[in-house]
Amino acid sequence: MIPAQFEYSRPAGVQEAVRALAEGGEDAKVLAGGQSLIPMLRMRLAVPSLVVDLGGVVEMRGVRDDGDALVIGAMTTHDQVLRDPLVHEHAPLVVQATSTVADRQVRHMGTFGGSLAHADAAGDLPSVAVALDATFDIEGPGGRRTVPAGEFFVDYLTSAVSPDEVLVSVRVPKLTGWGTHYEKFNRVAQAWALVGVAAAVRRSGQTIEDARVALTSMGPTPVRARGVEEALIGAPATAEVVNAAADRAGEGTEPSSDVSASGEYRLHLARVLTGRAVAAAGGL
Amino acid sequence: MSRINLTVDGVRYDDDVDPRTLLVHHLRERLGKVGTVVGCDTTNCGACTVLMDGQGVKSCTVLAAQADGRTIDTIEGLAGEDGTLHPVQQAFHERHALQCGYCTPGMIMAAVDLLSENPDPTEDEVREGLEGNLCRCTGYQNIVGAVRDAAATMRAEVPAPRESTTETVEGTAPTTTGEVAR
Ligand SMILES: Cc1cc2nc3c(=O)[nH]c(=O)nc-3n(C[C@H](O)[C@H](O)[C@H](O)COP(=O)(O)OP(=O)(O)OC[C@H]3O[C@@H](n4cnc5c(N)ncnc54)[C@H](O)[C@@H]3O)c2cc1C
Ligand code: FES
């Protein structure tokens, strides 16, 4: 199928993009890598009057070191993230999760920011951003604002980025001294997660000092597994503690039932995968 | 209309395109590059894979306008001018890595992309590297074998940089094909 007709603009800068969106009105749509939007255009699930292609906005590409955090430009492709030495050094969880996203071709086009702005419940990077306490820099007609990960994911396919705004970059705190792991369960021919678990654990000797766990595909938005974290923090780093904590992975989730898995099966997966993710992150 | 210029299989083309035109349709319908095919509507099958600036992309999921200024390599440009097959094409032929052949153009381009990054992939690396390409016929076994054979051939070859003589084609006339998958 071919998309319905639209006007096309290719701004060279962030402000120019925001102006184009304002002029385009409410039916204007941002195009990043197009790996989610173009399928929707083809199916005519999206019928924008104007497409604002961010492909020419050079300032939105690349990764920079900002002291205690990395700033990842929204237009940095998955492939560029996987090749970036700073991300490897300071955010290995992002590398690990990104390497499971889709396939080589999609990773060559799809972007870090696009995956987050798209806010797919089965997307791998949203739960990683939540586990890492990332913050989002968004620019709109009123200027720049910053949104924490906990407020960024609003509902199914809905992020805090409004239609007249552009997600410019994402600040990912460096987790020095933490172990991290992304555990994902998917069908072989489809990369989308049935359930995914992003875990970060900081140990001091045999004690778990701090832990962060977030779940993919366990509700309309990524879920921070606070019950699991509570059971881990301050406890001895043993398999028993991890297993008991993982049993609480279902708290606060609303897993859906679909052709791929029932909600009940997703709950089972969440517990098993949380145990594995936390054990791997904690070096157990 | 958007004005775009592409270098496709070594030839430069300048064209006006409707912004909604998908790269695969531009290649097939405007430039006559019908070697690249469309197999699905969901960005899953990879049959439409071409290289954009050397990297594999699904041309059904790229707007022609997004490709402005880029270099595109399709299956049609892979063989030498004298008809000598590319090592990946030759290996697919020798290993019977196809049955109906519909997935083949995309499989071969995805394999070329993979081998440009990893010249000596293990069997698992080939399977993972081609995860964006579906084949409904072969069961993949001979495809994986062919890609590893091609890798060995290419490693043994002295790398000779391909000459690029770029000519320019202005406002290419649309070719009329009734077989375009829409
Ligand atoms: C076959 C296939 C398999 C996939 N498998 C996975 C997977 O396993 N895991 C996974 O996480 N993802 C997967 N994806 C999705 C992939 O990660 C996409 O790259 C991602 O969802 C969207 O990124 P994009 O850059 O292509 O965005 P686009 O498709 O261009 O945009 C998506 C949406 O986000 C908006 N948007 C994008 N960027 C911005 C911005 N900077 N500011 C404001 N709004 C913006 C757009 O307006 C649009 O609504 C898969 C996709 C395909 C086609
Ligand atoms: S036709 Fe492009 S992925 Fe199937």
Ligand code: FES
């Ligand atoms: S040979 Fe028929 S789809 Fe692969």
